[in-house]
Amino acid sequence: MPNMDLYNMPMAPASRAIQMIAKALGLELNSKFINTMEGDQLKPEFVKINPQHTIPTLVDNGFAIWESRAIAVYLVEKYGKTDSPLYPKDPQKRALINQRLYFDMGTLYDALAKYFFPIFRTGQLGDQEALDKVNSAFGFLNTFLEGQDFVAGSELTVADIVILATVSTVTMFSFDLQKFPNVDRWYKNAPKVTPGWEENLQTLEQAKKAKSVYFSVYPTASHGISTMVTLDLYNMPGSPNTRAVQMTAKAVGVELNSIFVNTLEGDELKPEFVKINPQHTIPTLVDNGFAVWETRAIVTYLVEKYGKPDSPLFPNDPQKRATINQRLYFDMGTLYESLAKYFFPYFRTGQVGDQESLDKVNAALGDLNTFLEGQDFVAGSQLTVADIVILSTISTSEIVPLDLAKFPNVVRWYKNAPKVTPGWEENLASLKQAKKFLEEKLAEKK
Template identity: 70%
Template sequence: MDLYNMPGSPSTRAIMMTAKALGVEYNSKFLNTFAGEQLNPEFVKINPQHTIPTLVDHGFVIWETRAIVTYLVEQYGEPDSSLYPNNPQKRAVINQRLYFDMGTLYDSFAKYYFPLLRTGKPGSQEALEKCNTAFELLNTFLEGQDYVAGSELTVADIVILATVSTTELLPNFDFGKYPNVERWYKNAQKVTPGWSENLEKIQGFASLCRTRRYTLQIFNMPQLDLYNMPLGPTSRAIQMIAKAVGVKLNSKFINTMEGDQLKPEFVKINPQHTIPTLVDDGFVIWESRAIAVYLVEKYGKPDSSLYPNDPQKRALINQRLYFDMSTYDALSKYLYPLFRTGKLGDQETLDKFNTSMEFLNTFLEGQDFVAGKELTVADIVLLATVSATQVIAFDLAKFPNVERWYKNAPNVVPGWAENLKTLEEAKKFFDEKVAELNK
């Protein structure tokens, strides 16, 4: 049994304590979500929602903490275990408390306190008020009883204990305002299997947070502004690269058809006034392929397979990126006249694009990726370009290696589903524009 997790997180600690209560052992597989490891193709294949924790039990895959803990009890606990008994009414109360933890307690706690780990400052006053309300509700649930969902320890206590014990990370959290919670919390530490390991994980996580390198590189999430036109292949390429390395982009729409790129405020950022343009904490870079490489080098894992350190591998990737520039140029000259005239480009421009596709077909002979044995930024950038052919009636079957590579994209490219959704919007936009021009 494998548990893909981020040690120290409340969700992982809840499962750890539940497993301890049941005497179940598992293989802990660490996924660093801050480094984007949950987006690795091999994990997305296991869990397409790419969330952790994720449990794999002899081929059976399940994710979401609360679903995992109830599964573990039903699969490995004693018959009618008090942790999650068979009685429908008892289960209903336990389930209510589990949903309360997910939607109210943990959610509000995370929104107010977790920003401390990234920025050194808590969330808004509104977030604090919601957190206080959640603890007040928990305090009410515990009025006159020792456990959150009845007269015995259940998985609801364990899950909520994992959430509440995260206060150990915080200086001077005041339990005095919630006397029933404070009483329950002290007792839960005595009766919950795995409490000492839970506390150890919290302390280890706290120590990790205090290191300057970890704080700067992991908790201080980057603020990245991407000036772009989302429907364009170059912008879609950057969106997929960002997904692959686990960074979020603040998308700033630049409507080039309305001349937004020529406005003084944008020209001041990028005197060449081209998109996409990335602004990373004051550092400005444009040209999609340069942005793609930058994102991997700055935010990817060390020696990332997307753009590895080996000079020969990089050279091949770079060659394919420069090749994409000429391929994109040929496609755009054939495709984009639709915007202006309602008709595609001439036969000469189509021939140039077909020639590029023939070259790409040759590059892919006998291999699954365009620049080696693994997915790289070259694949993602070229896929963004080639996927634009879905807007028009273009037959990829003429290029069987390209078609095979393209069909494999959903299995290996983070953000591919979002790319296809944007393509659907692009096709609708194209169709409406063509209909308007051809009236």
């Protein structure tokens, strides 16, 4: 039996998710306590393991990976049974699981953290707007569970375990799950089907007794053959997420039928679109009736479904995949988020964000610079979907200037993009169109 080190805060949802995954796989984890309240995550010995200094971080015989959802998938791919139902090989099943994992990170967990976690700093829950976002997120989850027992298909998957770890956190507070009957039914079924559930609840009980210790934990924590097929991509042209999907499609040789969804006019809320994607987000891909959303879930789906066998864009090797997944989650939760908060006000007001927002951008770029130390790509020795997605994010600086000179590895990598990235010229052309569109809109406001 392998013996792996898990650097973690045991009461955190992310740590509990990994513990349950390990239980499901029959793995033993050597838990190493990282006290983020005392700054353990900033000590040189830990930063050497994880330059982003986030927890949980798994070290498996010298291989280090962080971001709980990337860890969860890695453990199943590395140590699970062949074609484990926890994360099966079928590209469509995987795409749904990936979408739910990104939903957990970007929507559900984010909403819970912003509403519930302030109580540990201020003694007060978040405001009504934050509560509305919690209810909205649970509403989406309730929709996902309509007519089924699990969040991503007909069997328990890593998506259930990760989201159960998140949802079980609300048992520390007064929150009525019965308002969401499908979620309530799914949650009540958890003890019957989820390995490690009792341990999860025991840890939560400990957390209730020591709330002040917890929740400072999460720093802002068979292949198809390429063929020309046509898939519908509901999108806003020019957005980073759309451009990432378009470049990935170019790389695997599929043609996208672009369907414009004008979010400025509320197209994403129209019943015909909500029927396709109840979370009403873009881009959304529809492949012969199969709908998947969340950019990073879409790009991995495209490679698994239409890429060459063991494509270097998203190879079969569990360690390589885990690193790619970590970088994708880093893009969503750290890099893209910081750039959005700094850049995107410009598109409404003509002004970028404040110094605090810029500091977060620079911190994220510092992490990216570290990832690129001594290598040409963000997740290994070859171009992967992680490069494509993050290049799409960074290239937004072609619209609003950003000084990358302080990050030499990022500059080197970005300058190499035209030589190695399929669809790069189209990416730049789309950026030019977006810049012109935004300049016209801002001029109209003056």
